[in-house]
Amino acid sequence: MDMVRVDPNVLPVMPVCLVGSMVDGRPNFMTVAWFTRLSYKPPMVGAAINHRQHTRQGIVETGTYSMCFPGRALLELTDYCGLVSGRNADKGALFDVFFGELGSAPLIRECPLCLEVAVAQAVEVAANTLFIGEIKAAHAHTDVLTDGRPDMVKIDPLLLTMPQNGYFALGERVGEAWSAGKNRKKETS
Amino acid sequence: MDMVRVDPNVLPVMPVCLVGSMVDGRPNFMTVAWFTRLSYKPPMVGAAINHRQHTRQGIVETGTYSMCFPGRALLELTDYCGLVSGRNADKGALFDVFFGELGSAPLIRECPLCLEVAVAQAVEVAANTLFIGEIKAAHAHTDVLTDGRPDMVKIDPLLLTMPQNGYFALGERVGEAWSAGKNRKKETS
Numbered sequence: 001m002d003m004v005r006v007d008p009n010v011l012p013v014m015p016v017c018l019v020g021s022m023v024d025g026r027p028n029f030m031t032v033a034w035f036t037r038l039s040y041k042p043p044m045v046g047a048a049i050n051h052r053q054h055t056r057q058g059i060v061e062t063g064t065y066s067m068c069f070p071g072r073a074l075l076e077l078t079d080y081c082g083l084v085s086g087r088n089a090d091k092g093a094l095f096d097v098f099f100g101e102l103g104s105a106p107l108i109r110e111c112p113l114c115l116e117v118a119v120a121q122a123v124e125v126a127a128n129t130l131f132i133g134e135i136k137a138a139h140a141h142t143d144v145l146t147d148g149r150p151d152m153v154k155i156d157p158l159l160l161t162m163p164q165n166g167y168f169a170l171g172e173r174v175g176e177a178w179s180a181g182k183n184r185k186k187e188t189s
Numbered sequence: 190m191d192m193v194r195v196d197p198n199v200l201p202v203m204p205v206c207l208v209g210s211m212v213d214g215r216p217n218f219m220t221v222a223w224f225t226r227l228s229y230k231p232p233m234v235g236a237a238i239n240h241r242q243h244t245r246q247g248i249v250e251t252g253t254y255s256m257c258f259p260g261r262a263l264l265e266l267t268d269y270c271g272l273v274s275g276r277n278a279d280k281g282a283l284f285d286v287f288f289g290e291l292g293s294a295p296l297i298r299e300c301p302l303c304l305e306v307a308v309a310q311a312v313e314v315a316a317n318t319l320f321i322g323e324i325k326a327a328h329a330h331t332d333v334l335t336d337g338r339p340d341m342v343k344i345d346p347l348l349l350t351m352p353q354n355g356y357f358a359l360g361e362r363v364g365e366a367w368s369a370g371k372n373r374k375k376e377t378s
Contacts, residue, residue: 001298002331006339008324009232010304012258013341013348013359014225015202036203036225038237039315043198046235046319048227069201072363080370100194109190115199123312125321126228130235132314135197142191150195152202152350152357159202159348159359160366161341167369168341170202170348171360174261177349180356181269 011162018081019047020066020097020106021058027092027106030055031082033160034128035067043135045117048128054086059131062104063119068111071156075167078158101137112141112155200351207270208236209255209286209295210247216281216295219244220271222349223317224256232324234306237317243275248320251293252308257300260345264356267347290326301330301344 014033021028034048047067049056059065070078081091096109100116107114117133124130144154152170159168203222210217223237236256238245248254259267270280285298289305296303306322313319333343341359348357 003298003303003328004331004334006327006329006334006337008304008327009229010302010324010327010339011226012206012302013204013346017201034226036235036237037200037223038319039317040198042315044314046225046314048225075364076369076373078370079364079366079368080373083367083370083374109192113199113201114192115197121312121314123310123319123321125233125235125310126231128228130227130312130321132312132319135199138195138197138199139192140195142193145193145195146353148195149352150199151353153353157202158363161359162366163338164335164340164342165366165368166362167364167366169360169363170350171358173355174347174358175264175268175356177268177351177354177356178272179268179354180265181267181272184265184269185272 014160016078016158016160018068018070018078018108018111019049019055020068020108021055022062022104022106023054023058023086026090027097028054028058028086029081029091029108031078038132044132045135046130046132048125048130050128056129059119064102064105065117065131066105066107067115067117068108069113069155069157071112072158072169074110075158100139107139112144113150114139203349205267205347205349207257207259207267207297207300208238208244209257209297210244211251211293211295212243212247212275215279216286217243217247217275218270218280218297220267227321233321234324235319235321237314237319239317245318248308253291253294254306254320255294255296256304256306257297258302258344258346260301261347261358263299264347289328296328301333302339303328
């Protein structure tokens with residue numbers, strides 16, 4: 001297979017969420033694709049927020065944020081929240097906002113899955129701050145659960161690809177994790 | 190919409206990659222789903238590796254690692270690399286391994302997209318180390334490029350969901366990023 005050098009500014013497939021924070025006492029939401037799980041126990045995540053973002057101020061002020069996962073039905077609003085700054089628009093007014101355990105991380109009732117995160121550590125990375133925190137509570141629509149746990153197929157999340165700049169749906173199930181490689185494991189052990 | 194509290198140990202959709210490192214002078218690969226972009230300029234990423242992982246030793250020793258993105262054709266081998274430790278198996282022998290600019294981050298020729306990462310910062314998060322680094326070079330199969338840049342649709346990446354433990358393909362394109370929300374932006378400005 002022929003390989004070539006390409007621009008190192010590569011962005012893999014990125015699920016998107018709306019990061020919620022209280023800025024100057026008002027709920028604000030920002031579209032974020034740079035986040036990951038970081039620990040299983042306790043359950044921890046990290047989200048990278050640019051220094052210029054209005055959202056950053058709210059996270060620093062409250063030490064908390066939310067991650068709200070939109071389904072396909074919220075595509076237009078999700079994109080809008082990435083186009084407009086909370087300095088210029090009241091993005092909290094777009095949604096049915098509620099609060100959970102932390103009291104300071106605004107949640108979106110229309111999102112099928114919402115996490116409340118308490119910041120444990122802020123790490124500077126170039127022009128961004130990675131806010132690492134523990135998931136203190138999670139809220140899900142009853143109709144996206146399977147055996148009581150959130151099911152990504154039912155959530156129908158938005159996946160961003162760049163530089164093609166498209167939102168994609170989750171596709172077909174192509175294999176079983178911690179299983180598909182078992183035959184090879186038997187061969188080699 | 191009815192919402193309920195669920196177990197906070199929630200894992201969103203996660204693209205998977207094979208993280209490559211040289212451990213005791215031998216190429217090793219580990220399946221990793223906890224990673225994200227962290228900076229646009231310079232292009233930086235972070236990958237979270239458990240303290241017990243053989244891979245961790247290699248990254249600490251060399252200060253480099255690779256992120257190799259498998260397509261669907263590598264599903265079985267990708268899963269296998271998450272089932273077996275490099276302490277017990279020569280996972281480098283599974284692939285056509287090559288080296289790029291860094292010289293110490295093993296790359297997989299069968300993977301349609303491979304990144305070389307130089308570690309800039311290691312952040313401890315519970316039982317894991319988040320290795321933050323700069324993408325120093327990227328290599329892609331010629332047949333996954335569109336206008337000279339990697340195209341995720343052509344790469345056909347593996348997306349992991351838990352707790353359902355399935356690998357999924359990228360699905361249909363459902364909207365345009367930085368565009369779908371423009372009508373609402375006009376309405377409100």
